[in-house]
Amino acid sequence: MHTSSEPTVGLYDCRLGADEQVERVRAGGVPVAVYGLGKMGLPLASVFADVTGNVTGVDIDPGVVESVNAGASPVTGEPGLDELVEESVATGALSATADIDAAARAARVHVVVVPTLVEDGTPDLSNIRVTAERVGAGLTPGDLVCIESTVPPGTCRDVVDPILQAESDIGADEYGLAFCPERTASGRALRDIRGAYPKIVGGRDEESGRAAGLLYGQITDNEVRRVADATTAECVKVFEGVYRDVNIALANELARLADELGVDVREGIAEANTQPYCDIHRPGPGVGGHCIPYYPYFLIDSLDTETPLLRTARSVNEEMPAYTARTVIDELAAAGIDPAEATVGVLGIAYRPGVDETRESPGLAVIESLHEAGVETVAFDPVVDLSECDVRSAPVSAFPDLGLDGAVLVTDHGEFTNLPWDSIDSGIVVDGRGTLDRTAHPSRLKILGDGQDG
Template sequence: MTRPTTKPGSLYDADRSDEELRALVDGRNASVAVYGLGKMGLPLATVYAGRVGDVVGVDVDESVVDSVNRGDCHIDGEPGLPETVAEAVGNDALRATTDARAAAERATVHVVIVPTPITHTKEPDLSIFDTVIESVAHGLSPGDTVFVECTVPPGTCRDRLVPTLVDRSGLSADEFGAAFCPERTSSGRALEDITGAYPKVVGGVDDESARVAEFVYGNVTDNDVIRVSDATTAEAVKLFEGLYRDVNIALANELGTLADDLGIDVREAADAANTQPFCHLHSPGAGVGGHCIPWYPYFVMSRVDTPTPLLRTAREVNDSMPSFTAGIVERELAERGTSIEGSRVLVLGVTYRPGVKETRATPAGPLITDLKRRGAETLATDPMLDDETISSFGAEPLSLAEVGRSDPDAVVVVTPHEAFDGVEWDGFDDVVVVDGRDTLGDIGHPTYTIGSGRN
C-alpha cells in the first residue's frame, strides 16, 4: 500500500499551537466531506460550507445528489434551508457526489451523519455506518479528522471506528483524529439547532481529536462547545437525552391509563404538579415514534451486561399505547352499542409528529394493525403523506377533502397536524372520538382524551 501524505488544510497535529489551529479553522482552510445528505445531513453540510470550508456532500441516492448540485433542496419543512443550499452551491462552497471514496481522498475533515436504525430483533444496525467508514479509510491521510454525528452505541468510536480506519488505511491511530459530536437537532428547525439553539457536545478518542473538534464546532455553533472526557462519554450524552424522555414519557403514559380508575383528569393533576420546580411530568398520548426515542434504549442495552429493567419497562409501556388506544376505541363504540367489528375507524395523522414527513416507528402503524385485528375497517388521512405511504400501513387512504364524507363510526387523533384544524366535525353523525394528544377542544361530540377521560 502506498502511504498517504498529509493534505493541505489538515487540522490534526498535536504540535500545532492553539493560535495556529484557530487560524486554520477561521480561515476556512479545511476541505470537508459530509457523508449523508438526509434531513440532518444536508443542513449540516450547508452550515459547514458557510463556516468551516468547502464541502462535498456524499449520498447514495443519485436524485439527491443531482438535486443538490442544481442548488435545490429535497428536504421539506426546513425553514431557510432551500435558500441556504442555493447560496452554498452558487458560491461553489457545496457540491454533491455519490462517490464516497473520491470525496474521502479530497477531504481533510470527514463528517459522518448517516442512518443508524435498529433491526427487527432490536439490535443497532450500523451497516450503513460501516460502509461509510470503509470509504473514509480508503481516502484517509495523516492529519485528517473524522467526526461522527449520527447516534451510535457507546464505545463505537473507540472500538469500531478507529480500529477500522487503522486496519483499512494503513495509518496508526495517532496519525488522524476521531471524535463524536452528536447532532442535537429536530426536524423543522435544523439550521437553528445546528447553529446555536443548544450547546454543542464533543468528545475525542484522544486529546488532539477533542481539541480539533472543539475549535471546528466553535465555528459551527454560536453557542458554547462542551468538551467531555472522551468519545464514549459524548456518545452516551446523545443517548441519555433520549432515554430521559423515553422514561418520563412512559411515566406519563402509564399515569394516563389510570384516568378512569382514579376518576380524575391526569393531565390536570400533572399540570398542577409541574408547578413544583422539581416535577417535570410529560403528557400522555397514543404512543412514541420517530427514529430517536424508540430506538435509543437498545443502543445502550446492546452494550451492557448489567440488567436495565427501567429502560425495558419504559419501552414496553410506550410500545403498549397504540394497543391501549385501540382498546379505548373498542370500548367507546361498545358504550354506544356498536361492535368494533365491521366499524369504520378513521385515523387522523400517520407521521410520528405534526408537520414532519416522517413515519419511522410511528404509533399510527401498530394502532392501525390493532384496529384491523379487532375487525375494524380502518381509514387514514395525513396531509404530509401520499396515498401509497398511507396504504403501506394497511389503512385506506383518504384526502382531507374526503374526510367529511367518510362516514366513520369512530375517529382517532394520533398526530395533530395543523391542517386538521379545518375538519368539520359537525358533518359527522354520532361518531366516537378518541383524542390521543389533547388537541381537539369542544368539537360538538363526546370525546375521550387519553389521560383526561371522557368529556
C-alpha cells in the same frame, strides 16, 4: 469556495496555532466531507458550507446527489434549508457526490452522519462500518474524523477506530477521532445546529477533542462542551433519548391510571411540574420517529448490566397504540356501533406534527390494531404521502364526506384543529393528544387520560 493556492491543512496535531487554524477553516483551507445527506446530514453540510465555503456532501442515493448539485434540497419541512442549499451550491461552497472514495481522499475533516438502524432490538452498525472503511482508506496525516450518528456507547473506541486504523496507510497517532452527537430535531435543524443547544464533543485523545472543539466552535453560536472522551459523548446522546422514553412511559402510565381515577392527567402533570425538580412529559398514543424508540436498544442487551427500567418503559410505550385502539373499540361499542361494521378515520401518520417522517409511526400501529379487531380505517395526514404507506387514505378535505363512524386523533397537526366534527356526530372521537376542546365538541369525545367517559 476554496480558491487559494495554499495547500489544505488538517486540524489534528497541526503545527499551526489555533487562530491560524480558525482562519484556514473559514477560508476554505480545510475541506470538509459530510457523509449522509438525509434529514440531519444535509442541514449540517449546508451550515458547514455557509461557514467554510468548502464542503462535499456524500450520499449513496443518486437522486439526492443530483438534487443537491442542482441547488434543490431533497429534504422538506426545514425552514431556510431550501435557500441555504441553493445559495451554497451557486457559490461553489457545497457540492454532492456518490463517490465516497474521492471525497474521502480530498477531505481533511470527515463528518459522519449516516443512520444507525435497529433490527429486532439489535443496533445495526453496517452503515457506520462501511463508511469508516471508506473514510479510513482516504485518511491523510492531520485529518479529523467526527462521528455525529447516534451509536451505542463504545462504538468509536471499539468499532470505528479499529476500522480506521486497519484501512488507513497512516499511524493511529496521525489522525483524530471524536464523537460529536447531533442534537437536532426535524423541522428546526438549522436553528439547532447553529446553537439552540450546547455542542458536545468528546475526543479519542486530548488533541482530537481540541480539534473537534475548534471545528464546531465555528458553526455554533452556543458553547462547545468537551467531555472526557468519545464514549462519554456517545452516552450523552443516548442518555438524552432514554430519558425521554422513560419519562413518556411514566406519563402514559399515569394517563391510564387517571382514566380509572376519574381525573385529568394533564392537569395533574401540569401542577406537579410547578415543582422545580419535576418535569413529567405529556402522554400520547405512542412514541415514534427515528430517535427515541431506538435509543434504549443501544443499552438494552448491549451490556452485561440488566436494564429492567429501560425494558419496562419501552414496553409501556410500545403498548400505547394498541391501548388507543382498544379505547376506540370500547367507545364504538358504548355508542351502540358494532366495531366489525365501523369505519374510523385515523388522524395523523407522521410521528409528530408537521414532519414528514413515519418511522415507528403510532398512527400506523393504531391502524394495525384496529384492523386486527375488524375495524375499517381511513388515514388522513397533511404532510405524509400516504400512497407509500399501504393503507386506505383520503385527503383531509374529504373527512366530512366519508360517512365515518368515528375518528382517532393520533398526531395533532394544526390542520386537524377545526375539522367538521359534526359530520360524525352520531359516532365517536378519541383524542390521543388532549388537544380537542370537550366543551365545544359536538361528537361523543373521549380524551385519553382526562378521566371522563366519552
